[in-house]
Amino acid sequence: MNGAAPQTHPSAGRVSCSRLALSGRQRTLLTAALAALALGVIVAAGVLLPDTRLATDLGARNQAPSLANPFGTDWLGRDMLTRTARGLTTSLALGMAAASVSALLALALGMAAATLGKAADAAVSWLIDLFLSVPHIVLLILISFAFGGGARGVIIGIVLTHWPALARIIRAEILALRGSEFVRVSRRLGRSNLHIATRHMFPHVFPQFLVGLILLFPHAILHEAAVTFLGFGLPPHEPAVGIILAEAMMHLSTGRWWLALFPGLALLAMVRAFDILGDNTRALLDPRTAHE
Amino acid sequence: MSDLLEIVDVSVSFTRYEAGLRRQKLEVLSGLSVDVRRGEVLAVIGSSGSGKSLLAHTVLGILPGNADVSGLMLFGGEELTPDRQRQARGREIALVPQAVTFLDPLMRVGPQVRWGAPDNGNGSRTQAQRHVFARYGLTSEVERSFPSQLSGGMLRRVLLSTAVVSGASLIIADEPTPGLHPEAVAETMRHLRELADEGRGVMLITHDIETAIGIADRIAVLYSGTAVEVCPARDFVSDGEALRHPYSHALWRALPGNGFTPMTGAQPSYGDLPNGCLFYPRCDRATRECAEERPALRDVRDGTVRCIHVT
Amino acid sequence: MTAVLTYLAGKTLRLATLLVAVCALSFWLMHISPIDPVQAYVGADMMLVSPDQRAAIAERWGLDEPPVEQFVLWATSLARGDMGTSMIYRQPVSTVIGERFLASLALMGTAWTLSGVFGFVLGVIAGRFRGTLIDRVIRWYCLTLASTPAFWLGLLLLMVFAVWLGLLPVGLASPAGMLAEDVTWLDRLRHLVLPALTLSIIGVANIALHTRQKLIDVLASDYAMFARARGESETGIILRHGLRNVALPALTLQFVGFSELFGGAVIAEQVFSYPGLGQATVQAGLHGDVPLLLGAVIVSTLFVFVGNLVADLLYRAIDPRTRAKAPS
Numbered sequence: 001m002n003g004a005a006p007q008t009h010p011s012a013g014r015v016s017c018s019r020l021a022l023s024g025r026q027r028t029l030l031t032a033a034l035a036a037l038a039l040g041v042i043v044a045a046g047v048l049l050p051d052t053r054l055a056t057d058l059g060a061r062n063q064a065p066s067l068a069n070p071f072g073t074d075w076l077g078r079d080m081l082t083r084t085a086r087g088l089t090t091s092l093a094l095g096m097a098a099a100s101v102s103a104l105l106a107l108a109l110g111m112a113a114a115t116l117g118k119a120a121d122a123a124v125s126w127l128i129d130l131f132l133s134v135p136h137i138v139l140l141i142l143i144s145f146a147f148g149g150g151a152r153g154v155i156i157g158i159v160l161t162h163w164p165a166l167a168r169i170i171r172a173e174i175l176a177l178r179g180s181e182f183v184r185v186s187r188r189l190g191r192s193n194l195h196i197a198t199r200h201m202f203p204h205v206f207p208q209f210l211v212g213l214i215l216l217f218p219h220a221i222l223h224e225a226a227v228t229f230l231g232f233g234l235p236p237h238e239p240a241v242g243i244i245l246a247e248a249m250m251h252l253s254t255g256r257w258w259l260a261l262f263p264g265l266a267l268l269a270m271v272r273a274f275d276i277l278g279d280n281t282r283a284l285l286d287p288r289t290a291h292e
Numbered sequence: 293m294s295d296l297l298e299i300v301d302v303s304v305s306f307t308r309y310e311a312g313l314r315r316q317k318l319e320v321l322s323g324l325s326v327d328v329r330r331g332e333v334l335a336v337i338g339s340s341g342s343g344k345s346l347l348a349h350t351v352l353g354i355l356p357g358n359a360d361v362s363g364l365m366l367f368g369g370e371e372l373t374p375d376r377q378r379q380a381r382g383r384e385i386a387l388v389p390q391a392v393t394f395l396d397p398l399m400r401v402g403p404q405v406r407w408g409a410p411d412n413g414n415g416s417r418t419q420a421q422r423h424v425f426a427r428y429g430l431t432s433e434v435e436r437s438f439p440s441q442l443s444g445g446m447l448r449r450v451l452l453s454t455a456v457v458s459g460a461s462l463i464i465a466d467e468p469t470p471g472l473h474p475e476a477v478a479e480t481m482r483h484l485r486e487l488a489d490e491g492r493g494v495m496l497i498t499h500d501i502e503t504a505i506g507i508a509d510r511i512a513v514l515y516s517g518t519a520v521e522v523c524p525a526r527d528f529v530s531d532g533e534a535l536r537h538p539y540s541h542a543l544w545r546a547l548p549g550n551g552f553t554p555m556t557g558a559q560p561s562y563g564d565l566p567n568g569c570l571f572y573p574r575c576d577r578a579t580r581e582c583a584e585e586r587p588a589l590r591d592v593r594d595g596t597v598r599c600i601h602v603t
Numbered sequence: 604m605t606a607v608l609t610y611l612a613g614k615t616l617r618l619a620t621l622l623v624a625v626c627a628l629s630f631w632l633m634h635i636s637p638i639d640p641v642q643a644y645v646g647a648d649m650m651l652v653s654p655d656q657r658a659a660i661a662e663r664w665g666l667d668e669p670p671v672e673q674f675v676l677w678a679t680s681l682a683r684g685d686m687g688t689s690m691i692y693r694q695p696v697s698t699v700i701g702e703r704f705l706a707s708l709a710l711m712g713t714a715w716t717l718s719g720v721f722g723f724v725l726g727v728i729a730g731r732f733r734g735t736l737i738d739r740v741i742r743w744y745c746l747t748l749a750s751t752p753a754f755w756l757g758l759l760l761l762m763v764f765a766v767w768l769g770l771l772p773v774g775l776a777s778p779a780g781m782l783a784e785d786v787t788w789l790d791r792l793r794h795l796v797l798p799a800l801t802l803s804i805i806g807v808a809n810i811a812l813h814t815r816q817k818l819i820d821v822l823a824s825d826y827a828m829f830a831r832a833r834g835e836s837e838t839g840i841i842l843r844h845g846l847r848n849v850a851l852p853a854l855t856l857q858f859v860g861f862s863e864l865f866g867g868a869v870i871a872e873q874v875f876s877y878p879g880l881g882q883a884t885v886q887a888g889l890h891g892d893v894p895l896l897l898g899a900v901i902v903s904t905l906f907v908f909v910g911n912l913v914a915d916l917l918y919r920a921i922d923p924r925t926r927a928k929a930p931s
Contacts, residue, residue, distance in 0.1 A: 136862070141888040222752055226870055229752075230869075230870070264752060268755070382832065387832040387833070398848055440923055458833070
């Protein structure tokens with residue numbers, strides 16, 4: 001039996017991947033940093049580009065993209081790059097503010113549902129169902145209408161429509177924690193619900209919360225832009241991306257393609273950057289849930 | 293020499309990329325030699341992590357892509373190359389899985405079993421499946437059921453049918469009785485014995501030594517990815533003095549009926565196997581030579597063993 | 604049988620509570636709005652309206668009653684099937700919604716089917732060739748689509764197909780100056796293409812990514828491993844076991860996606876001036892047409908509810924695993 005010469009079966013297959021000389025974690029970190037950098041550039045452009053580029057310049061109307069005006073100019077001779085950067089910065093600030101409040105709402109309701117007993121849980125579940133039962137855009141239109149349009153309406157609308165998914169995650173996470181050893185010990189020691197919630201549960205759900213928050217930003221920004229585009233959000237004199245694109249639509253038949261192409265592309269890039277930042281942050285904080 | 297399946301010095305390793313280019317090689321089977329003969333039941337025993345299921349996957353050729361196989365496998369005297377494995381699996385070598393999760397939950401049982409039967413036209417597959425179902429007392433109602441609708445007893449017979457219907461000459465049963473009550477285990481073992489008595493070779497993979505001894509002709513004891521001993525089942529008697537390898541002794545003595553002596557230590561991890569005998573860190577007969585070189589396979593008293601101290 | 608009845612009763616009760624809550628919430632939001640419905644009704648001619656006429660309009664719409672009574676008034680007529688009269692279209696709300704929802708259904712149905720089929724196919728391909736270049740391309744494409752503003756995609760399509768190539772109309776479901784009866788099916792179809800395409804392209808992302816993940820799960824399952832051990836090829840496993848096990852969750856997801864589908868339709872209809880319920884919702888919101896806006900909210904809520912209900916029923920009726928658990 002020992003006489004047989006060992007043979008190899010190479011077709012059993014080998015690992016077929018050539019990777020950069022970076023570990024998974026390093027790559028994740030780098031990707032997240034690049035995404036954050038991209039967002040930083042957008043904000044810097046919005047803040048640093050001078051107002052003079054937004055002045056009406058009838059001599060430089062409707063110019064196609066060039067080195068001086070990489071995104072072209074509009075029908076008043078305003079630089080589209082500057083308008084876009086301003087618009088994105090506005091959308092980003094608005095979206096982040098609204099998404100943050102919404103995430104806090106999700107945290108509060110998720111924790112309440114998981115810790116305050118059956119009735120609270122049922123109430124929160126019902127509220128989640130209620131806010132998911134109307135399409136987001138319709139609810140946003142409704143709320144915006146209720147507050148007479150403007151930034152206030154959009155922010156309240158986004159706050160009220162974006163919390164349910166995150167609240168569910170936090171609720172589930174805390175329910176899973178509740179049965180854990182240290183929480184039971186703490187309870188036996190006579191700690192109050194509030195103490196347990198803030199000292200034990202919050203630190204545990206914080207990573208989930210942070211990732212959920214970052215991933216709310218792109219949603220909020222897209223919804224703000226959409227609602228503003230439809231005419232319910234920011235007023236026309238505000239430099240919002242939705243406004244810029246709504247105006248571009250009116251000039252569509254003129255063939256000035258740059259009016260719509262670049263601002264939309266920039267919005268897409270910003271939203272994608274937030275998504276990448278969120279996904280990679282999740283991979284860094286919780287390797288278990290990170291796929292590939 | 294065996295006329296059905298012969299596994300000679302087979303090693304399997306997985307390559308994993310730890311951090312970037314640092315490759316880690318995990319040797320999960322190392323120099324494993326064992327054979328299965330026609331008409332016999334060979335029980336492969338060992339604790340979890342000893343490589344029992346991997347052995348089945350290696351024979352069938354269904355290891356994941358990053359596995360590296362070396363050594364020689366013969367099936368019916370012919371080398372079992374990947375091409376030959378592709379041809380043989382499901383037709384000449386059949387697997388009996390352990391649980392309902394191995395059946396497609398959304399497909400009726402009849403068609404699932406039928407698929408494995410040789411297709412000679414004229415609905416021969418359906419006939420073959422009904423024939424096997426009749427043998428195991430499975431009604432046509434079972435045939436039309438989904439796996440989730442079957443009782444445990446029916447399910448075990450359905451799983452067995454998937455192998456029998458193929459007409460395979462080698463049947464590999466991978467833990468066919470996980471956590472079952474004694475009568476159910478006995479029934480399954482009786483069915484496997486029948487298959488062997490009909491002339492097939494049966495490889496029964498299990499961690500349940502007592503059950504294995506009751507039905508098997510021979511027993512292979514796996515430890516850390518190698519067969520430390522292959523011997524007649526009858527050697528597992530009284531205080532185990534007929535056994536060869538110290539690990540077989542330890543396994544035997546750890547049984548409730550034989551002293552219930554627990555073993556100390558744990559199997560070495562696959563990324564960090566000892567250079568010498570795989571068992572020496574836990575062995576009470578270990579000497580310096582044991583730590584230096586892997587013991588060669590030796591024929592001792594009607595069996596084979598990997599230990600230099602056995603006489 | 605009783606299980607089915609209990610289930611249906613529970614669902615009906617849930618729908619009822621949700622609808623009442625949605626109605627009350629919507630009505631309250633309308634009520635606190637600073638936009639004067641009378642002004643919204645009269646529009647730019649506000650200067651020409653005397654205080655008497657104003658009062659007459661307010662009385663006609665019941666605008667002077669206290670809010671709770673207004674709500675009761677509105678709710679009771681709603682229960683009789685009377686959703687009021689649309690201020691901007693000067694037609695009963697039910698008529699406006701009936702016509703426009705049909706147009707929206709054509710749009711959403713087309714997009715739903717196309718995105719479902721393409722998304723499923725893309726997802727299966729990506730899952731089958733997991734980790735390869737084609738998988739990475741499909742995933743990149745889907746993730747980028749998920750970040751794409753639907754209205755911008757609509758603008759791009761308009762720019763390319765309507766303005767540059769002149770292939771398809773810029774807007775309006777029926778050409779201007781033509782009577783509705785003269786509009787042919789071909790015309791309608793031509794106006795449907797671009798909004799449906801916009802909605803389909805956006806809709807592909809979710810279903811493709813989901814299908815990909817499900818197929819990867821299936822291929823890693825015990826039953827796929829067993830199929831391999833029985834000599835089935837990878838393609839055979841996907842055809843025999845993969846599609847079967849991925850189709851149901853994918854279909855379920857498509858039904859659960861009714862909410863986003865409607866939201867997408869609102870935007871696409873506005874960009875392409877497609878006369879569906881979405882566009883009417885936007886117009887109602889912009890011009891303060893409270894009865895129409897409330898009607899649109901109710902109909903869209905029902906639409907979303909039906910989607911969820913069908914998804915739930917599919918799961919119960921088709922999946923043998925849940926069927927087996929039912930008391931027999």
